[in-house]
Amino acid sequence: MKKVLKTTGMVFLILFIAANIWAGGEQEVEKVEKKLVMAMVTNQSGLGDQSFNDAAWEGLAQAVEKYGIERKVLEAREQAQYVPNLSTLAEQNAALIVGVGFMIKDAVKETAEMFPNTNFAIVDGGVDLPNVASIHFKENEGAFLVGAIAAKVSKTGKIGYVGGMSTPVTNRMEAGYRAGAITVNPDIEIFISYAGTFADPAKGEEMAVPQYDQGADVIFQVAGQTGLGVINAAKKKGKYAIGIDRDQNYLAPKNVLSSMIKRVDIAVSNACGMVVNGTFEGKHYYYGIKEGAIDFATTGNLIPPDVVNYANMLKKKILSGEINPPSTYEELDAFTPPKL
Amino acid sequence: MKKNPLFDIFIGNDSVFSFVKAILAVFFALIIVYFILLLTGYSPFPVYGALLKGAFGSRRCFGECLVSTTPLLFSGLGFAIAYRCGLFNIGLEGQITVGGIAAAFIGYIFPEMNPVIHVSACIAAGFLAGALWGFIPGYLKARFGIHEVISVIMLNHIAFKIAAYLVSMQGPMKDRLDDMPASPFIRDSAKIVRLVNGSRVHWGIILAVITAFIIWVLLFRTRLGFRIRAVGKNKYAAETAGINVKRHIILTLSISGALGGLAGAVEILGVHYRLFAAFSPGYGFDAIAVALLGMVHPIGIIASAFLFGILRSGSVFMQAMYGVNKDMVSVITAIIVLFMGMSAPIGIMIKDRFKRKSHGTSV
Numbered sequence: 001m002k003k004v005l006k007t008t009g010m011v012f013l014i015l016f017i018a019a020n021i022w023a024g025g026e027q028e029v030e031k032v033e034k035k036l037v038m039a040m041v042t043n044q045s046g047l048g049d050q051s052f053n054d055a056a057w058e059g060l061a062q063a064v065e066k067y068g069i070e071r072k073v074l075e076a077r078e079q080a081q082y083v084p085n086l087s088t089l090a091e092q093n094a095a096l097i098v099g100v101g102f103m104i105k106d107a108v109k110e111t112a113e114m115f116p117n118t119n120f121a122i123v124d125g126g127v128d129l130p131n132v133a134s135i136h137f138k139e140n141e142g143a144f145l146v147g148a149i150a151a152k153v154s155k156t157g158k159i160g161y162v163g164g165m166s167t168p169v170t171n172r173m174e175a176g177y178r179a180g181a182i183t184v185n186p187d188i189e190i191f192i193s194y195a196g197t198f199a200d201p202a203k204g205e206e207m208a209v210p211q212y213d214q215g216a217d218v219i220f221q222v223a224g225q226t227g228l229g230v231i232n233a234a235k236k237k238g239k240y241a242i243g244i245d246r247d248q249n250y251l252a253p254k255n256v257l258s259s260m261i262k263r264v265d266i267a268v269s270n271a272c273g274m275v276v277n278g279t280f281e282g283k284h285y286y287y288g289i290k291e292g293a294i295d296f297a298t299t300g301n302l303i304p305p306d307v308v309n310y311a312n313m314l315k316k317k318i319l320s321g322e323i324n325p326p327s328t329y330e331e332l333d334a335f336t337p338p339k340l
Numbered sequence: 341m342k343k344n345p346l347f348d349i350f351i352g353n354d355s356v357f358s359f360v361k362a363i364l365a366v367f368f369a370l371i372i373v374y375f376i377l378l379l380t381g382y383s384p385f386p387v388y389g390a391l392l393k394g395a396f397g398s399r400r401c402f403g404e405c406l407v408s409t410t411p412l413l414f415s416g417l418g419f420a421i422a423y424r425c426g427l428f429n430i431g432l433e434g435q436i437t438v439g440g441i442a443a444a445f446i447g448y449i450f451p452e453m454n455p456v457i458h459v460s461a462c463i464a465a466g467f468l469a470g471a472l473w474g475f476i477p478g479y480l481k482a483r484f485g486i487h488e489v490i491s492v493i494m495l496n497h498i499a500f501k502i503a504a505y506l507v508s509m510q511g512p513m514k515d516r517l518d519d520m521p522a523s524p525f526i527r528d529s530a531k532i533v534r535l536v537n538g539s540r541v542h543w544g545i546i547l548a549v550i551t552a553f554i555i556w557v558l559l560f561r562t563r564l565g566f567r568i569r570a571v572g573k574n575k576y577a578a579e580t581a582g583i584n585v586k587r588h589i590i591l592t593l594s595i596s597g598a599l600g601g602l603a604g605a606v607e608i609l610g611v612h613y614r615l616f617a618a619f620s621p622g623y624g625f626d627a628i629a630v631a632l633l634g635m636v637h638p639i640g641i642i643a644s645a646f647l648f649g650i651l652r653s654g655s656v657f658m659q660a661m662y663g664v665n666k667d668m669v670s671v672i673t674a675i676i677v678l679f680m681g682m683s684a685p686i687g688i689m690i691k692d693r694f695k696r697k698s699h700g701t702s703v
Contacts, residue, residue, distance in 0.1 A: 015375060046666065074659050075666040078621030080611060083540065084404045084653065088660045091398070102519055106614070114538075125519065166509040168519045196504070 038063060038272050039072035039094045041085045043101030045198070046075040051224060051245035052264060056100045056123060059268025066269065067276045069095070082107030090115040096275045098123065098268055102169070108132060119280050121271045123264055124169060130282040133274070135267045138288030139169060140176030141318050142260040143220070144325035145296045145311050146242050147180025149258055150218040151188050152307045153240065160191040160211035162230050164198035164223035173222045173244075173260070175332040176325045180314075183323075183337040191216055195226045204229025212237045218257060220244075231256060240302070249299035259297040266293050289318055313340075361683040361690075368686070369679035373672050380668060387662050394657025395650040403539025404656070407611060409649030411436065411603040411620065413548040415627035416634060416641040417555050418599030423636050424559060425592040426572035427481075431492025432600040433624025434499035435473045439466035439601025440608045441503055444615035445513065447526025447608070458529040463605050470601015471594045473499065478593030482586035488593065496624075504617040513615060523615035532610035542610035549642060551602070556638035568592050600624060633680050644680070651676060 038060060042053040060071035072094065074085040082104050089097045090111060098121045099108040105125035112120045112129045121133040128134075150159045161177055163170040174192060181188050191211045195203045204226035208219055212233060219234065220242040221227035227244060234241035234255040243249065243259030267287050274280040287293035298308055317323045317338070326332040370388065377384040395405045415432045422429035443466040450458065477491035506513040507521045515524040532542045559565040570578040571588045579585050603623060612619050630648055634640030655669040664672075 012371070072660070072663070074656070077666060077670075079616055079619055080408070080607075080621055081656065084656050085660070087400060088394075088656050091400075092660060103521075103616075105520060106522075106612075165521070167521060168509075171509065 035068060035070040036095045036276070037070045037072055037092070038096040038098070038275070039074065039089045040098040040100055040268070041082060041089070041104065042073065042075045043103055044076060044078065045101075045224065046077075047073065049224065050248075052123075053100055055245060055262070055264035056098060056268045059265035060098075060272065062265060062269040063272035063276075067272060069272060069276070076104075079103070083110055086111035086120075087114065090118045093118075095119065096121060096272060096280075098271065099125070100264075101125070102167070119275055121268070123267065126284060132282050133271055133280065134284045135271065136284060136286050137262055137264075137267070138286060138294055138325075138327070139173045139260070139262060140179075140325040140327040141288050142262065142294040142296060143173040143176030143222075144180035144183075144318065144323070145314055146220055146258055146260045147177035148184050148314055149180075149296065149303060149307055149311050150177075150220060150240075150242060151181040151184035152310060153257060153303065154185075154188070154217050156215045156217050157185065157187065158189040158191070158215040158217070160208070160216035160219035161193070162204060162207045162211070162219055162221045162223055162227065163192075163194040164226050165196060166194045170194070170222050171329065172327045173220075175328055177220050179326050179332055179335050179337070183314075183340070186337060189215075195223055198224035198226055200226050201229035201232065205233045208233035208241075209237070212239050218242065220260070222260075243297070247297040247299050249297060253300050254302070256300065257302045259299075261295040261297055263287070263293040263295075266291070289315060357687065358683075361687040362680065364686055364690075365679045365683040366676065368682075369676040372679075373675055376668075376671065376675075377664075382662055382664055387658055387664060390657040390661045391651075391654035393661075394654035397657070399536065400539045401653055401657070403536070403541035404653035405646075405649040406541040406545045407649075408623075408652040409645045410542075410544045410548050410610070411607045411623040412626055412630050412648050413545075413552060413642060413645035414603035414606065415600050415624050416630035416645050417552055417638060418596045418603070419627045419631040420634070420636045420638065420641055421555060421559065421568070421599070422592055422596035423631060424572045425568045425588065426575060427488050427589065427593060427596070429474070429477075429492060429593060429596045429600075430489060430625070430628065431473065431477065431495050431597070432603070432627050433620060433622060434492065434496035435470040435597040435600025436604035436607070436620045436624045437496075437499040437503050438473045439470040439604030440615060440619055441499075441506065441513075441604075442466050442469035442601070443605035443608045444523050444526060447530035448524045448614075450527070450530075452527050452529045455529040455531075455533075458527065459532060459609060462526070462530050462609055463602065466601045466605025466608075467598045468601070470604065471598035473601065474593040474595070474597015475590060478590035481593070482589045500618070503615070503619075507615055507617055515614070521617060525614045526609065530609060531613060532606065534610075540611060542606075544606035544610040547602075547606065548645075551599070552638040552642050555599075559638065564591075600627075629677055629681075633677065647680065648677075 040056055045053055047053050063069050064071050076082050076085050086107055096119045100123050102125040108120055108122045109127045112132045116131055119131055123135045126134040161174055178190055181190055193207045195207050197203055204223055208230040211219055218240040219230055221230035222244050231241045231251050235252045240257040241255055243256050245262045248259045249256040323338055326335045374384045377387055394401055396402055418432050419429055443462040446462045446465040473495055477488045480486040480491050481488045505511050507523055513523045532544055534542045567583050567588055570583055571585050575585045630644050631641055634644035651673040658664040658669050
């Protein structure tokens with residue numbers, strides 16, 4: 001027994017020394033100068049979601065390049081963790097704290113009231129406080145464009161839409177998408193389904209397959225990880241899917257017709273810039289086509305050139321205010337397709 | 341036989357020894373974590389420091405620690421009482437959810453009123469909803485012999501989906517004036533008051549500790565508690581002794597569920613102030629570890645729930661100060677819990693060693 005204990009002790013001691021030497025090289029990096037720290041708190045999907053959180057993190061990376069700040073992230077695993085995460089960063093004197101996703105809204109409000117001298121920003125949500133910048137996107141503009149593209153490309157006159165959960169943002173995209181489609185073809189048939197989750201690719205495939213089977217040949221997915229299943233279904237069925245948030249053509253180069261681009265990174269790095277330049281204001285910021293934050297992707301050249309031209313023409317009309325893509329179901333009901 | 345003074349002080353006394361065991365377990369865990377941290381490129385001691393700082397560093401941090409202790413304590417007690425009756429209630433998460441739904445509903449549907457009445461009504465609603473969610477599997481088990489594990493898992497799913505439906509965009513409890521998939525805020529009079537300024541800790545923690553003592557009295561100082569434990573030890577013997585086993589199964593699962601319901605109600609009334617679909621991040625599942633670590637004893641559970649609270653709030657700082665990856669944080673906390681669970685065998689090992697030693701000297 002004694003021997004066993006002694007040997008284990010020795011083994012641990014050797015391991016201890018070895019590990020310390022091994023790790024020694026990496027510990028030499030010591031921070032010399034104090035940089036401005038800007039941080040973000042993710043929603044429950046966390047980093048690596050290939051869309052929203054990653055885009056915000058990229059925005060902070062751009063700010064590191066441009067303004068020489070230091071970036072930091074706290075990943076929340078649960079609703080109850082938002083407030084402690086935000087407060088911890090505020091206590092560490094972060095110059096800007098970005099909350100990602102509308103679920104974090106209450107927490108940003110609570111923390112911003114607790115730390116009135118700290119700057120906050122929230123992506124996809126609105127908080128009316130002097131120290132919170134609320135960043136909104138006009139997804140309806142982008143969805144309108146991909147809706148028009150889908151309707152133009154469709155040979156069957158049937159297209160589909162798969163949403164994650166039914167939220168204000170996904171509803172806004174649906175409204176824009178449908179308006180874009182009926183602008184091209186008033187008689188088009190549009191299948192709508194919501195998977196009820198943003199995190200289940202299998203569910204996404206389950207939603208997409210029946211739509212393809214009923215004749216849809218293009219489906220727009222607004223479903224986070226669930227949407228990856230939609231793209232998979234498109235691959236299996238040899239039909240088209242439209243990606244979301246980032247250019248998702250790389251997921252299926254022959255099947256991802258286009259993607260609705262939402263440049264969360266631009267908005268986040270802009271917010272960082274405003275803090276650095278001292279122009280930060282607690283108000284609502286809207287990012288759309290005009291701000292270069294909403295667009296459609298043409299990677300893979302799957303969209304015929306005349307359709308690309310057509311979509312660009314619509315884009316100009318949205319810019320000039322000639323077309324106002326609806327952002328809610330009510331606006332969609334009141335929407336009359338413009339004569340083109 | 342020569343007496344070893346160290347033995348008398350640290351090992352002879354049972355209550356001191358259980359403390360010694362726990363400390364040793366944490367010590368071993370920290371050694372393992374030390375290597376993991378080094379090999380993944382972090383310096384261990386500052387990270388340990390961050391863990392402690394995150395739990396005790398400021399009034400706010402300590403408050404966070406107690407905030408997560410509260411639901412863990414309630415649901416840990418819920419698991420324990422069922423376990424003592426020989427029942428495995430992994431349905432606490434569902435019972436927490438229905439408790440939260442009921443409390444939130446009573447919290448916003450009535451106008452402002454006397455806070456004592458309003459809070460009590462909300463808590464009672466959560467209690468009853470949880471009790472119902474425990475009664476169903478209890479009845480199914482007693483009447484039809486359906487294993488409680490199967491029925492509570494199904495009831496979990498039903499509770500989660502009901503909550504998700506209620507606050508979905510078209511759901512009946514959805515706040516129409518707000519974007520969030522959440523219920524309206526509860527009235528001020530339904531909120532559980534915070535204990536101190538600058539921290540989220542609320543009176544729920546006091547209520548939870550009192551509940552722990554009540555459950556202790558119930559289990560170990562009443563006839564009902566004796567019967568519950570008798571059914572748990574051997575239900576055939578209990579039946580022969582004239583205890584109505586079926587009735588006690590139903591009753592115990594109802595109490596267990598009610599404690600889960602309390603956890604949910606207090607979480608809504610004290611922390612979130614409104615209902616979200618997944619407001620409980622798995623407290624009901626952690627409750628199993630909390631209860632077993634606390635040796636299924638109410639007083640032990642107070643300690644283990646507190647330990648889980650420390651780990652939860654401390655882990656925020658590990659991320660914030662040293663950028664430790666969130667999954668790494670989970671690995672670290674899981675290792676600590678694992679070793680805590682091993683404190684019993686560690687104790688036996690030590691006792692064995694001392695026994696052999698004293699034998700050796702006496703020969």
